[in-house]
Amino acid sequence: MEVRVALAQVAPHLGEVAANLEVAAERVRAATAEGAELVVFPELALTGYLLSDLVPEVAMPATDPRLAAVSREAPGILVAIGFVEETAEHRYSNSAALLRDGELIGLHRKVYLPTYGMFDEGRFTRPGDRIRTTEVGEPLGRVGLSICEDFWHPSLPLLQAQDGAALLVNLAAGPARAPGSAAGLAAIAGWHKMQETYALLGTVAVAFCNRVGNEEGLTFWGGSRLIGPGGAVIAEAPLYEEALVVGSLDTDDLRMQRYQLPILADERLELTRRELDRIIAERAGLEPPAEAAAEG
Amino acid sequence: MSPVSAPETAPLPQIDAPQVVEVVAGFIKRQMEQTGFERLVVGLSGGVDSATVTYLAVRAVGADSVLAVRMPFRTSDPSAETDALRVVDALGCDSQRVDITPMAEPMLTLVGHGEETDVRVRRGNVLARLRMMVLYDRSAAFDALVCGTSNKTEILLGYTTQHGDMAAALQPIGDLYKSQLRAVATELGVPPQIIAKPSSADLWPGQTDEEELGATYDDLDRILYALVDRRWTAERCVAAGLDPELVRWTARRVARYEFKRQMAPVAKVSLRTPGIDHLYPRRRPGSRRRA
Numbered sequence: 001m002e003v004r005v006a007l008a009q010v011a012p013h014l015g016e017v018a019a020n021l022e023v024a025a026e027r028v029r030a031a032t033a034e035g036a037e038l039v040v041f042p043e044l045a046l047t048g049y050l051l052s053d054l055v056p057e058v059a060m061p062a063t064d065p066r067l068a069a070v071s072r073e074a075p076g077i078l079v080a081i082g083f084v085e086e087t088a089e090h091r092y093s094n095s096a097a098l099l100r101d102g103e104l105i106g107l108h109r110k111v112y113l114p115t116y117g118m119f120d121e122g123r124f125t126r127p128g129d130r131i132r133t134t135e136v137g138e139p140l141g142r143v144g145l146s147i148c149e150d151f152w153h154p155s156l157p158l159l160q161a162q163d164g165a166a167l168l169v170n171l172a173a174g175p176a177r178a179p180g181s182a183a184g185l186a187a188i189a190g191w192h193k194m195q196e197t198y199a200l201l202g203t204v205a206v207a208f209c210n211r212v213g214n215e216e217g218l219t220f221w222g223g224s225r226l227i228g229p230g231g232a233v234i235a236e237a238p239l240y241e242e243a244l245v246v247g248s249l250d251t252d253d254l255r256m257q258r259y260q261l262p263i264l265a266d267e268r269l270e271l272t273r274r275e276l277d278r279i280i281a282e283r284a285g286l287e288p289p290a291e292a293a294a295e296g
Numbered sequence: 297m298s299p300v301s302a303p304e305t306a307p308l309p310q311i312d313a314p315q316v317v318e319v320v321a322g323f324i325k326r327q328m329e330q331t332g333f334e335r336l337v338v339g340l341s342g343g344v345d346s347a348t349v350t351y352l353a354v355r356a357v358g359a360d361s362v363l364a365v366r367m368p369f370r371t372s373d374p375s376a377e378t379d380a381l382r383v384v385d386a387l388g389c390d391s392q393r394v395d396i397t398p399m400a401e402p403m404l405t406l407v408g409h410g411e412e413t414d415v416r417v418r419r420g421n422v423l424a425r426l427r428m429m430v431l432y433d434r435s436a437a438f439d440a441l442v443c444g445t446s447n448k449t450e451i452l453l454g455y456t457t458q459h460g461d462m463a464a465a466l467q468p469i470g471d472l473y474k475s476q477l478r479a480v481a482t483e484l485g486v487p488p489q490i491i492a493k494p495s496s497a498d499l500w501p502g503q504t505d506e507e508e509l510g511a512t513y514d515d516l517d518r519i520l521y522a523l524v525d526r527r528w529t530a531e532r533c534v535a536a537g538l539d540p541e542l543v544r545w546t547a548r549r550v551a552r553y554e555f556k557r558q559m560a561p562v563a564k565v566s567l568r569t570p571g572i573d574h575l576y577p578r579r580r581p582g583s584r585r586r587a
Contacts, residue, residue, distance in 0.1 A: 014330075015581045052575040176319055185315065214326035216577055217471075219319045239315075240322055 001139040005167075006031035006039045006246045007224040009237045011213025014048030017058050017066070021046060024070045024081060027244060032074045034246045038140075039074075040224075041081040042211035043110075043148050043173040044094060050215040051084070055124045059086035062097060062107050072102035078136055080145060080209075082171045084125070085109065094125045096145045096171050098134055106134030108145035112153050118175065118218075121149075131156050133163045139251045141166050148172040151194055151208075161202030161264055166254055168198060172210040176221040176240075188221060188239075196231035203229045203258045205249045212240055229257040306528075306536040308514060309521040311476040313483035317355070320468050320480075324356035327466050328441070330579035332586050335440035339431050339461075340364035340391070341498065342379030344481050344491050345469065346445040351484040352468050353443055354387045362389040363438045367427045370397040371501050379490050386487065392434065396426045420499030424460030432463070441465040449474040449513060452520050453546070454553020455505070462556060473521065474513040511542055519546045 008027040013019045024041060031039040043049070046067070047058040060067060062085050071079040078100050085095035085107075094113065098106030109128025113121035133142040144160025144167070151157060151170050160168055178186035191208070199206045205228055212222040224237040226247040235247025258264060278288040328334060336353045340346045353362045364387075366380050377393075384391040400423060407418050435442045444464025446456055448471050456462045469477060474495070481491045495505040495513070506512050519538055522528040523546065528536075533543045559571055568574045 011326075014577055014579065050577045052577060054576065054580060185312070214323050214330075216579070217323070219323055240318055 001251045003140055003167075003249045003251065004035045004037050004246055005207050005226050005235075005249060006034060006036035006244060007207065007209045007226060007235070007237055008039055008041045008045075009209060009212055009222045009224045009241075009243045009245070010041060010045055011220070011242055012042070012045050012048045012211060014050065014215050015054045015058055016048070017046055017060075020048075021066055021070065024079075025073065028070060028074050028077065028079055030244055031246065032077055034244070036077065036246050038078040038080070038143075038167075038169075038207070040169055040207050040209040041079070041171065042209050042220075042224075043082040043096070043171040044084065045081050045171070045211065046083040048215060049173040049211070049220070050218065052120075052124060055084055055092050056086070059084040059092055061086055061088070062095065062104055067097055068099060068102040068104065071099035075101060078105075078143075080169050080171060082147065082173075092125050093128055094121065094147060095128070096147055096169075098136075098143070098145060100136075105136070106132075106143070106145060108132070108147065110147040110150060111156060112149040114149045118177070119149075131159050131163075133160050133165045140249075143167045143169055146170050148174060151191075151198070154198070157198045157204075157206075158202055161198075161204045162267060162269065165202075165204055166251065167205045167207060167249065168202065170195075170206065170208045172208060174210045174221055175218040185221070188223060191223075192225075195225060195227050196233075199227045199229055200231045201263065203254070203261055203264050205229050205254065212242055229254045230261075304532075304536045306518045306522045306533060306538050308475050308517055309473050309525065311472070311479050313479045316472070316476075316480055317352070317483055320352055321355040324353060324443070324466065324468055327579070328357060330584070331441065331465070332584035333439070333441045335361040335363065335438055336443045337363045337365060337431055337435040337438055337440045338443045339427055339445065340366055340380045340383060342366075342376035342381075342383070342490065343495055343498075344477060344486065344493075345447055345495075347379070347383045347486045347490050348477055348481045348484060349443055349445045349468055350383055350387060350389065351481070351486055354389055355484070359387050359389040361440075362387070363434060363440060364389055364391040365431060365434050366391065366393045367396050367430055368393070369395075369400055369423055372498050373496070373501070376496075376498055379487070379493075382487050382490070386485075394430050394434075396423065396430065400426055416500055420497065421457045421460060423499055424457035424497075428460050428463045443468065444470065446470055447474050447477055448472055449517055449520060450505075451557060452524060453509070453516070453549045454556050455509065455549075456556060458556050473517045475517040510545075515539070515542060516546060519543055520550070523547055523550065 028039050080098050082096050085093045093109040096108045111128045113127050115122030133144040135142050142164040144165035157168050176185050195206045195208050207226050209224045210222050211220045223239045226235040228234050235245045237243040237245045281288045338350050340350055350364050403422050431442045442464045444467040447469050450456050478491050496503050522533045530543050534540045
């Protein structure tokens, strides 16, 4: 069965939530007109990226009616969108909401907040502590949300694949940099390798939506991509420009890929866990758990 | 490292010029949108840096929205202004000539004359700061932002005048080494004679950058790219064949002139201090000139 996925590659206005909500609603309408059943927006699409001390000014609870409204006018359509979340305890997260019919059906809080080099996220938001997938019904089944840097940690996408995701959705705000060669930017090449590798190793589809636009000296590169299980590029947005691209995933491709290459089912999760337990204990200077020691 | 590997070399930084032009022109354009300005003022000397910035500015906002200001001093090389006019003619942007000699002379009298390096540098700084004053006045008159023309090589070496040529609302080529800039200039169609001629601040007759710095831009860029972008140690630079004395000199300059790249430190007294823990992006809601 086919699932039409739209990548709404937008250029959010920094700190202007109302304006970004309007853009989001408009893109959901346009994507629905193109037959999309899932519309993916970038990381922090409702707020912009370099927020610093604007964080408390733009934050909203995951249950905020403004957020839900993004999907309300498009019955049955799934919308994944990035925003700054404030919990009842005033914990601020860089979050992604999965919405349908005006309801929040999934939520991911960015687990890995880059705080090195040009990045300073850990200074202004707190990391999430869940890696989950969300059941969205047939034909996709489960999807796994992640946000930008989360993808640089292979445990996260591969856990989501093990948790049953047929589609990994990564919402990104990737700045262009590292013109290390005469043929493009090293940062982009790295992202391409990752997306294709996760699709191949997880036998999952990957929807990557990266923002465009400019904040301070940063230029976000876009180049959003939809990738089939196995790593083939199904749809790709241009670099640096706003775009709405729609591509079709065929769930039969996923089925045959997983028969042909049953690596996901062959994964030795209990072995992985035992070794992880051992490594964690050794790093902490503790005795390895009895179970792991017995294996050794 | 495996024993069969070839000796490491220190290359010049590479560049994908078409992609860089797209990124930088987009940067300029969106800075304008975010600030609420539509026009740019560029100080156009006729050298490759300011010519490249003028081309980028025109690419971003159009020739009608760019004012190129030529600001010769009485000792300036007349061929530089000829080159500046080549750029203006090619692009069709507006241009003004402001001879800074009459405003410079009283200040230069105060500085005094002399061939000593410090006097020459002080005189050069006066000219660079006067040009800054002219550009900021012209920007107010033209309802524009001042577009900077400093490149990465000179910013890292501190080969700039604080509150002079470093003063600008945006710095489009500040992350491009001099050697990369030439590829970008070629991509933009900057006249070849401007790209080929030796770079000069033209602050005194016959001055060239490479003579004053005591090294070629290619040699400096190889060292800076290794030290800064690749985070090599000085020892590794030398092992890769770079001149030990020049490596030391370059690393020293980068450290020595850090202050030129940053705002002056504010003494922290309160709970929340500008630049320390009062942190906002420059362009944000409410920051636009007109709401």
